[in-house]
Amino acid sequence: MKNINRAHRPDDADARRATPPVICYPTDSLPEADSRILHSARKTLEKTDEVLVPPREARCFEVPAGQFFRIISVEGPQVGDLNLWQADHLEEKFYSGKTRALHGTHLSTGDRLWSSFPFMRPLATITHDTLDWYGWDDDGGSVHDVIGTRCDPYTAKLLADIDYHHCCHSNLIRALAAHRQMDYATAETLVHDVLNVFMCTGFTHDTHQYFMKASPVRPGDFLEFFAETDLLGGLSACPGGDCSAEHSSDVAVCHPLLVEIFKSNDAALADYRPIPPSRYGRQHRDPS
Numbered sequence: 419m420k421n422i423n424r425a426h427r428p429d430d431a432d433a434r435r436a437t438p439p440v441i442c443y444p445t446d447s448l449p450e451a452d453s454r455i456l457h458s459a460r461k462t463l464e465k466t467d468e469v470l471v472p473p474r475e476a477r478c479f480e481v482p483a484g485q486f487f488r489i490i491s492v493e494g495p496q497v498g499d500l501n502l503w504q505a506d507h508l509e510e511k512f513y514s515g516k517t518r519a520l521h522g523t524h525l526s527t528g529d530r531l532w533s534s535f536p537f538m539r540p541l542a543t544i545t546h547d548t549l550d551w552y553g554w555d556d557d558g559g560s561v562h563d564v565i566g567t568r569c570d571p572y573t574a575k576l577l578a579d580i581d582y583h584h585c586c587h588s589n590l591i592r593a594l595a596a597h598r599q600m601d602y603a604t605a606e607t608l609v610h611d612v613l614n615v616f617m618c619t620g621f622t623h624d625t626h627q628y629f630m631k632a633s634p635v636r637p638g639d640f641l642e643f644f645a646e647t648d649l650l651g652g653l654s655a656c657p658g659g660d661c662s663a664e665h666s667s668d669v670a671v672c673h674p675l676l677v678e679i680f681k682s683n684d685a686a687l688a689d690y691r692p693i694p695p696s697r698y699g700r701q702h703r704d705p706s
């Protein structure tokens with residue numbers, strides 16, 4: 419927590435504080451997905467595959483470019499930790515920090531999941547969110563955040579001196595290793611900060627600490643994405659369950675999550691133009 423030392427307060431402290439905030443990355447020039455095409459394509463979705471993610475475990479799934487996938491709540495309130503990779507080059511992976519800088523702390527319909535440098539393009543676009551009614555609650559909380567990282571055994575060891583092996587970080591490692599036949603050490607270099615699907619989070623008003631509260635998700639709710647490129651996804655059904663009490667243990671009641679993959683037969687999709695990888699030339703040139 420930030421330590422505030424009033425003894426260092428300068429005479430013009432109020433004036434320094436009163437400068438207006440400026441949005442770091444105005445989105446006026448940010449390329450938007452063609453919502454007209456996506457809206458049309460959603461009307462003819464045909465399910466092609468599904469993957470059930472067991473509680474306190476993760477599973478991987480593949481989504482071809484131009485198809486859709488949904489993460490669906492089944493049986494009971496449950497939070498999911500989502501990783502995304504470009505299916506042919508796993509070093510291009512979801513960049514939660516830049517996505518947060520562009521779209522804000524919590525995502526919903528129309529927001530895009532951007533990839534890591536030097537690629538920096540949308541891997542997926544959110545096309546439907548049944549929890550878009552939630553908005554912001556009185557605690558400053560909302561759903562689907564890109565501020566958390568993923569629960570992990572290192573922090574559990576640090577704070578509670580326990581060895582817990584079903585944190586989302588470890589779940590995603592096991593799932594990726596099994597799906598792409600790689601060892602855990604290799605998979606661990608590819609697992610990254612997540613989109614916290616259905617999780618309700620924010621920062622406390624007083625100390626600005628990261629908090630979680632019971633997810634408003636109920637069975638039947640879903641978050642839907644359009645795959646902008648060929649995707650490999652990894653989803654962990656977090657050991658925190660609905661994240662109303664604690665995570666990184668077997669205490670919380672947990673439920674499975676369902677991933678469904680859909681294709682659309684809409685001819686309009688042929689006109690959809692995904693954003694290519696960044697055209698910056700990577701010179702990083704010294705101006706001197």
Ligand SMILES: [Zn+2]
Nearest residue numbers: 569586656657
């Ligand atoms: Zn977790």
